[in-house]
Structures are given as structure tokens and as C-alpha cells.
Amino acid sequence: MTVRHFLLDTDLTPAEQASILDAADQEKAARPDRRGRVRPGPLTGLSVGLLFEKPSTRTRVSFEVAVAELGGHPVVLDGGATQIGRGETLADTARVLSRYVDAIVVRTFGQDRLERLAEAASVPVVNALTDYAHPCQALADLQTIRAARGRLAGITLAYLGDGNNVAHSLLLAGAMAGLRVHIATPPGYEPFEQVVRHANEIGAASGGEALVMHDALEAATDADILYTDVWASMGQEDQQSHRELVFQPYRLDEKVLAAAQPDAVVMHCLPAHRDQEISAGVIDGPRSVVFDQAENRLHTSKAILAFLTGAANPGAAGPVISDGAAGPAAGSAR
Numbered sequence: 001m002t003v004r005h006f007l008l009d010t011d012l013t014p015a016e017q018a019s020i021l022d023a024a025d026q027e028k029a030a031r032p033d034r035r036g037r038v039r040p041g042p043l044t045g046l047s048v049g050l051l052f053e054k055p056s057t058r059t060r061v062s063f064e065v066a067v068a069e070l071g072g073h074p075v076v077l078d079g080g081a082t083q084i085g086r087g088e089t090l091a092d093t094a095r096v097l098s099r100y101v102d103a104i105v106v107r108t109f110g111q112d113r114l115e116r117l118a119e120a121a122s123v124p125v126v127n128a129l130t131d132y133a134h135p136c137q138a139l140a141d142l143q144t145i146r147a148a149r150g151r152l153a154g155i156t157l158a159y160l161g162d163g164n165n166v167a168h169s170l171l172l173a174g175a176m177a178g179l180r181v182h183i184a185t186p187p188g189y190e191p192f193e194q195v196v197r198h199a200n201e202i203g204a205a206s207g208g209e210a211l212v213m214h215d216a217l218e219a220a221t222d223a224d225i226l227y228t229d230v231w232a233s234m235g236q237e238d239q240q241s242h243r244e245l246v247f248q249p250y251r252l253d254e255k256v257l258a259a260a261q262p263d264a265v266v267m268h269c270l271p272a273h274r275d276q277e278i279s280a281g282v283i284d285g286p287r288s289v290v291f292d293q294a295e296n297r298l299h300t301s302k303a304i305l306a307f308l309t310g311a312a313n314p315g316a317a318g319p320v321i322s323d324g325a326a327g328p329a330a331g332s333a334r
Contacts, residue, residue: 004308005118005125007111009135009172010198014206016307017142017176023303024143024296031069031299042306043072046102051093052128053079053108058270058297059128059136063105066301075101079108091120098122103309124308131233134165137269138173139304140296145179145225148265148289153178153207158223158260160184160216160250161277162243163191166229166269175199175208183212184219186246216250220259227267228252228277244276253279257287265289 005011012020048067052060060076067074084093094117097104103124108114111132118125127135146152157174159167163185171191174181181199183191190196190212199210213219220226228250231243252266266278266288274280283290 003122003124005121006135006304006308007114007118007125007127008133009138009169009176010202011135012176014176017139017173020139020300020303020307021143021146023306024139024299025147027299027302028143028296041069041071043067043070043102043309045071046309047073047075047100048305049075049077049097049101049104050128051077051079051082051097051104051106051108053084053106054129056107056128058294059107062297062301063128063305066298066305070302070306072102072305090117093117094120094125095122103305126304126308130165132165132168133172134169134269135173136297136301136304137166138169139300140293141170141227141267141269142173142177143296143300144267144289144293145265147292149224154180155225156180156182156223157225157227158182158184158219159227159229160219160252160256161228161247162189162231162233163212164229164233167191168195170227171195171199171210172202175202175210176206178203178206178208180209181211182219182223183210184214184216184250185212186250187214189246216256217259220256223260224264225267226252226257226260226264229269230271230273231277247277251277251279252282254281257282267293270294 050060050063064074064076090113098121101123103126104121105126105128106114106117107128109131111130114127114130127133142152145155149155157170157179159170159181163183167183168191171181172195196210196212203209231247232240257266264287266282268278268283268290270290272278272283274283282288
């Protein structure tokens with residue numbers, strides 16, 4: 001049996017992406033009560049390894065709860081406390097974990113580390129964030145947008161800030177869903193050109209679009225969704241002061257919100273720094289769906305795990321291999 005991985009947004013077909021979002025909606029609808037959530041489910045009798053080499057709140061908790069609520073057993077591993085931290089190869093770690101668990105969720109640094117681990121694994125591997133992409137976040141974002149606007153195709157999303165891993169996944173996942181994704185970023189901080197090119201290739205079939213510009217108000221004008229992220233990602237803390245100066249014109253504030261559609265909604269993948277990349281009035285205001293977005297990490301985590309472990313097979317069209325041409329150079333700092 002071919003093992004499916006979710007290393008990049010494009011490891012799903014558009015049909016699979018849509019069906020996984022449907023499954024996430026079903027999971028959300030079935031979870032109104034905080035009692036009795038753990039039930040016999042798609043992961044009953046299965047264990048899932050959660051390997052984190054970077055700090056995490058939403059990703060770690062959402063996957064741990066997702067596994068438990070689907071009837072499985074989450075095995076949380078701190079990368080620094082495993083033998084990886086003492087020099088064991090990623091391939092050996094993958095081979096060993098594959099003998100113990102039924103899927104591996106990984107938050108790590110370079111995309112190349114994730115790919116090396118997946119190459120050696122005989123169970124599904126899920127990208128829980130790399131410096132290059134954050135596909136699980138993008139699934140939750142799409143679920144949130146669809147709930148807020150009733151559709152995905154034809155929606156305009158304006159992303160303001162760093163062309164980082166979140167921007168990459170919004171471009172790719174958004175193009176698959178038919179979104180028009182406009183990225184406004186300072187010169188020198190654009191998303192990787194090959195990601196933009198790949199997104200537009202996908203958009204040629206889906207009706208999606210990927211544009212990169214340097215004017216925040218231009219990107220926000222008539223947008224349906226306004227989205228931002230922290231200006232300094234994990235590992236960039238030493239650049240914080242410089243980035244605060246460079247990114248000031250890209251703050252998502254009331255002026256930017258006024259340029260968007262009257263019913264536009266505001267998104268942020270969190271953690272947020274109020275009155276830096278986003279004003280307190282906007283993130284805490286009535287147009288914000290930020291905490292719906294955070295909640296949806298749980299529901300999409302359930303859906304992707306059920307799909308990859310074979311408990312569900314939405315829109316199956318055979319295995320999809322990550323497009324190596326769209327991958328990053330080794331050691332990417334994004």
C-alpha cells in the first residue's frame with residue numbers, strides 16, 4: 001500500500017482538499033459538548049507520534065486532542081529530549097518510530113529535514129510547520145474563510161507582512177481552492193518566487209491568482225479577507241527591532257480595514273503582538289475571526305489524520321508526491 005504524506009499543501013488534490021474541509025466541518029458540528037468527547041473513532045487502536053523540534057501551542061495541543069478524541073493515543077516527543085538531539089539520523093528515527101506508531105506529526109526547521117524523515121518512514125508523515133510551509137494552518141484558514149464567506153472560489157485574501165511559511169501555504173492552498181491571494185510585503189521579504197509561480201500554475205486551472213506587491217493599501221483594497229502574521233518568526237528574534245521598523249507600513253490596522261470590503265473579516269494565525277503587526281482594535285474587534293481560526297486547527301487536524309491513516313479517503317485520486325521543484329533550498333531561514 002502506498003503511504004500518503006502531507007508535507008506540502010499540494011500533496012492533496014483540489015478534490016481531496018475540499019473533502020477534508022467537509023470532514024472538518026462535520027467534526028466541528030459534532031463537538032458542541034465538552035463532555036464525552038473521546039469516543040471510538042477513526043484512530044481507535046492507533047498511536048500517533050507528535051515530534052516537536054520547535055515550540056508550539058496551537059499545533060501541539062490541537063493534534064494531541066485530535067488524536068485522543070478520535071480514539072487514538074498521542075505520543076508527544078520533544079525533539080531536544082530524543083536521540084535526534086544527540087545525533088541520531090532522521091532516517092533512523094523515522095524507521096524506529098514507524099515500528100511503534102501509525103503516523104508521525106513533525107514540527108521542524110528546514111523542509112529538507114521533514115522530507116528526509118518522510119523518505120525513511122513507512123507510515124504517514126504530517127508537516128506541522130517547517131521554515132518553508134505550514135499546510136495544516138492553511139487547511140484551518142480555508143475552513144474559516146469558507147464558514148465566514150460561504151465559499152472559497154473567487155474570494156480575495158490580502159496578506160500583509162513577511163513572505164514566510166504561512167504566506168507560502170496560503171498561496172498554494174489558496175490557489176488550489178480558487179482564491180485570489182495578494183501578498184503585500186517590504187522589498188526583500190517576498191515569498192519565494194517558485195512558490196508564487198507554482199501557485200499561478202495551479203490557479204490557471206482553478207481560477208485562483210497569486211500576486212505579490214509592496215503597497216499594503218493596494219493589496220487590501222476591496223479584499224474579502226485581511227490576514228497577517230508576526231513580523232519575526234521563530235529563530236528570527238535577533239531581527240525583531242529591525243523588522244519592526246521595516247514592517248511598520250504593513251500593520252493591519254483600522255485604516256487598512258477601511259480599504260477592504262465592508263464585510264471583510266480579519267485573520268491571524270497567532271501568536272499575535274497587539275499594536276505591532278495588528279492593532280488591538282482590529283484583532284479584538286467584531287470583524288475578527290482569529291479565534292474561530294485557531295479552533296479550526298483541531299477540526300482540520302482530525303480530518304487530515306483520518307484521511308492519511310486510511311480511515312477516510314475523500315476524493316481519492318491516487319498518491320500525490322510533493323513537487324520537488326517547488327521545494328526550498330536546504331537550510332532556508334523562512
